[in-house]
Amino acid sequence: MKFNIALLAGDGIGPEVINEAVKVSDAIAKKFNHEITWTPALTGACAIDAVGVPYPDETHEVCMKADAVLFGAIGHPKYDNDPSAPVRPEQGLLLMRKKLGLFANVRPTFTFPSLIDNSPLKRERIEGTDLVFLRELTGGIYFGEKGRKDNGDTAFDNCVYTRAEVQRLAKKGFELAMTRSKKLCCVDKANVLETSRLWRETVQAMEKDYPEVTVSYEFVDAVAMRLVQWPNSYDVLITENLFGDILTDEASVISGSMGLMPSASVGEHTSLYEPIHGSYPQATGLNIANPLATILSAAMMFEDAFGLKEEAEAIRAVVNKSLEQGVVTEDLASKGSKAYKTSEVGDWLVANL
Amino acid sequence: MKFNIALLAGDGIGPEVINEAVKVSDAIAKKFNHEITWTPALTGACAIDAVGVPYPDETHEVCMKADAVLFGAIGHPKYDNDPSAPVRPEQGLLLMRKKLGLFANVRPTFTFPSLIDNSPLKRERIEGTDLVFLRELTGGIYFGEKGRKDNGDTAFDNCVYTRAEVQRLAKKGFELAMTRSKKLCCVDKANVLETSRLWRETVQAMEKDYPEVTVSYEFVDAVAMRLVQWPNSYDVLITENLFGDILTDEASVISGSMGLMPSASVGEHTSLYEPIHGSYPQATGLNIANPLATILSAAMMFEDAFGLKEEAEAIRAVVNKSLEQGVVTEDLASKGSKAYKTSEVGDWLVANL
Numbered sequence: 097m098k099f100n101i102a103l104l105a106g107d108g109i110g111p112e113v114i115n116e117a118v119k120v121s122d123a124i125a126k127k128f129n130h131e132i133t134w135t136p137a138l139t140g141a142c143a144i145d146a147v148g149v150p151y152p153d154e155t156h157e158v159c160m161k162a163d164a165v166l167f168g169a170i171g172h173p174k175y176d177n178d179p180s181a182p183v184r185p186e187q188g189l190l191l192m193r194k195k196l197g198l199f200a201n202v203r204p205t206f207t208f209p210s211l212i213d214n215s216p217l218k219r220e221r222i223e224g225t226d227l228v229f230l231r232e233l234t235g236g237i238y239f240g241e242k243g244r245k246d247n248g249d250t251a252f253d254n255c256v257y258t259r260a261e262v263q264r265l266a267k268k269g270f271e272l273a274m275t276r277s278k279k280l281c282c283v284d285k286a287n288v289l290e291t292s293r294l295w296r297e298t299v300q301a302m303e304k305d306y307p308e309v310t311v312s313y314e315f316v317d318a319v320a321m322r323l324v325q326w327p328n329s330y331d332v333l334i335t336e337n338l339f340g341d342i343l344t345d346e347a348s349v350i351s352g353s354m355g356l357m358p359s360a361s362v363g364e365h366t367s368l369y370e371p372i373h374g375s376y377p378q379a380t381g382l383n384i385a386n387p388l389a390t391i392l393s394a395a396m397m398f399e400d401a402f403g404l405k406e407e408a409e410a411i412r413a414v415v416n417k418s419l420e421q422g423v424v425t426e427d428l429a430s431k432g433s434k435a436y437k438t439s440e441v442g443d444w445l446v447a448n449l
Numbered sequence: 450m451k452f453n454i455a456l457l458a459g460d461g462i463g464p465e466v467i468n469e470a471v472k473v474s475d476a477i478a479k480k481f482n483h484e485i486t487w488t489p490a491l492t493g494a495c496a497i498d499a500v501g502v503p504y505p506d507e508t509h510e511v512c513m514k515a516d517a518v519l520f521g522a523i524g525h526p527k528y529d530n531d532p533s534a535p536v537r538p539e540q541g542l543l544l545m546r547k548k549l550g551l552f553a554n555v556r557p558t559f560t561f562p563s564l565i566d567n568s569p570l571k572r573e574r575i576e577g578t579d580l581v582f583l584r585e586l587t588g589g590i591y592f593g594e595k596g597r598k599d600n601g602d603t604a605f606d607n608c609v610y611t612r613a614e615v616q617r618l619a620k621k622g623f624e625l626a627m628t629r630s631k632k633l634c635c636v637d638k639a640n641v642l643e644t645s646r647l648w649r650e651t652v653q654a655m656e657k658d659y660p661e662v663t664v665s666y667e668f669v670d671a672v673a674m675r676l677v678q679w680p681n682s683y684d685v686l687i688t689e690n691l692f693g694d695i696l697t698d699e700a701s702v703i704s705g706s707m708g709l710m711p712s713a714s715v716g717e718h719t720s721l722y723e724p725i726h727g728s729y730p731q732a733t734g735l736n737i738a739n740p741l742a743t744i745l746s747a748a749m750m751f752e753d754a755f756g757l758k759e760e761a762e763a764i765r766a767v768v769n770k771s772l773e774q775g776v777v778t779e780d781l782a783s784k785g786s787k788a789y790k791t792s793e794v795g796d797w798l799v800a801n802l
């Protein structure tokens with residue numbers, strides 16, 4: 097098969113981790129007789145520096161024409177303490193999600209047996225954890241009307257959801273649950289919010305179409321607790337944009353493998369794959385960042401965007417092997433043992449594929 | 450001194466735990482020569498059953514006349530799966546907060562050395578944790594305009610904050626920080642929300658009035674992570690209503706002492722003290738609920754509402770003693786050792802004061 101992949105390396109360590117994911121993807125393509133064309137494009141702070149906007153039209157064109165998008169990370173410290181600056185990297189992210197119609201953010205949290213002891217949680221609490229959040233990504237308070245009144249002394253953000261928006265996200269949730277343990281949790285705040293009541297009634301009405309799926313409804317505050325107490329009691333969770341932002345980040349630290357967690361954003365026009373970690377500016381250019389989350393995101397891309405399960409499994413297998421053999425960057429290296437460079441990890445994976 | 454305390458026992462185990470807090474408070478009053486008059490009033494599901502509304506005007510009168518309010522818990526399973534029922538216990542809670550002007554919810558999270566091993570987190574992660582959230586409680590998306598359009602197919606919730614609302618909450622935060630380690634963290638989502646940008650700029654403008662306080666600004670998703678990773682890196686945190694709902698519940702499970710955490714809601718007309726746990730319907734009437742969170746809430750009341758630090762310390766000391774000696778309810782009893790009844794714990798505390 098032939099693929100055209102948009103390559104959005106972004107800022108900070110983005111280019112370094114993307115580089116390794118490209119190496120590994122090319123090696124897999126060669127092994128399985130596929131042909132990948134990579135089309136790089138600018139996004140984030142580097143795009144602001146180059147052309148004045150964080151998600152240039154040209155980049156959008158590249159993404160729209162591609163079969164999938166592989167994304168690194170964006171963000172630069174010069175924008176960090178000024179969230180009201182007129183142009184910021186995050187605006188590019190939100191614009192990209194909206195323009196590409198990426199309405200569902202898929203965020204798995206799972207454990208690697210060899211990394212369980214890195215978790216802040218006790219081993220017996222997280223063993224067996226394997227959950228997936230589906231976060232709605234193009235609606236809610238992120239995209240509602242916002243502004244000021246009373247000479248700037250009153251601020252407002254409107255949270256809006258339509259039944260159709262809930263349905264298309266929930267449909268993905270039910271479908272995913274059918275391929276797993278048939279358990280779905282709808283996370284809302286229906287005891288307070290009208291949008292949450294719309295979410296709940298919409299999901300309730302869809303239950304009859306998936307009679308095998310057991311659906312539970314939990315309040316966001318209760319889920320924030322239970323995620324820490326019994327993460328392995330969850331399987332597939334669906335939720336709105338802001339709750340998803342908070343809970344998926346909370347979930348990402350429980351497994352002890354945060355530097356390894358991939359994600360996908362899927363939608364109307366294309367799908368995008370990215371590590372959940374940020375642009376880690378302090379490490380930029382040092383060749384020390386862990387590339388595995390980006391490489392595992394590429395594996396998700398092979399499986400979900402191109403339907404190539406065997407290729408994805410081959411990537412995951414060699415990643416597991418590197419972990420078992422301690423071929424890891426400094427964040428995972430055990431005391432006293434050698435820490436590999438970002439590029440050395442990539443080279444090792446290619447050699448061992 | 451003479452105090453008039455409104456007693457809102459509420460639903461489920463509320464009356465049982467309140468009963469023990471009254472016993473202990475009366476014993477403290479006797480010992481230190483104070484006189485307490487308790488005025489019981491209805492709220493929650495029991496108020497709906499009795500008079501059709503969850504926060505009757507009569508109850509409001511009682512609270513307004515009191516020097517402080519001691520609150521148990523509200524909620525009943527018959528309302529659980531119907532968040533759109535026309536009358537629900539939580540509405541009473543929100544109405545009470547609004548009518549009493551309880552704009553700041555004070556939620557400490559600390560560890561008890563003897564309970565650290567109950568935590569889902571590893572000991573080294575939580576040792577020394579001692580943080581306080583100040584959650585804004587009468588504004589934001591909880592109280593903004595909400596409703597439906599398009600024949601019910603579109604729902605909206607408006608989040609609104611004024612500069613004055615942020616200032617009065619932040620003032621409490623700065624003041625509290627001055628009595629502690631002079632570290633304040635403002636939690637927001639200023640990279641996305643206009644209300645968060647108002648929060649951040651308002652707090653930034655107040656920094657000059659508290660030159661000794663070091664203020665940090667963190668995004669809510671990052672805090673949701675760091676609370677699990679390094680809870681003891683936080684001291685005083687201030688945040689808006691919905692973020693506070695989620696984060697304070699998350700924080701409550703990290704110490705392993707969730708059944709012991711007290712809280713206060715302070716404001717314009719009076720202040721209210723309550724355990725952070727819920728009404729625990731399954732345990733109602735069994736005399737097994739842990740009364741310590743309510744008893745420690747009474748200690749907060751003595752110290753903060755009445756300025757009686759010695760009385761508060763005496764309560765905390767005897768609670769510590771009961772924990773050390775294993776005079777605890779079944780949730781805390783170690784395997785094989787005796788679990789005390791709710792009322793037995795109260796009796797023991799009174800006898801040992």
Ligand SMILES: CC(C)[C@H](C(=O)O)[C@@H](O)C(=O)O
Binds near residue numbers: 640670
């Ligand atoms: C950078 C920010 C706008 C973004 C979000 O809130 O969606 C990030 O936190 C994420 O989760 O991808």
Ligand SMILES: CC(C)[C@H](C(=O)O)[C@@H](O)C(=O)O
Binds near residue numbers: 287288317539542694
């Ligand atoms: C019951 C509910 C309305 C309430 C809230 O969201 O404020 C509760 O979760 C709390 O934190 O006191």
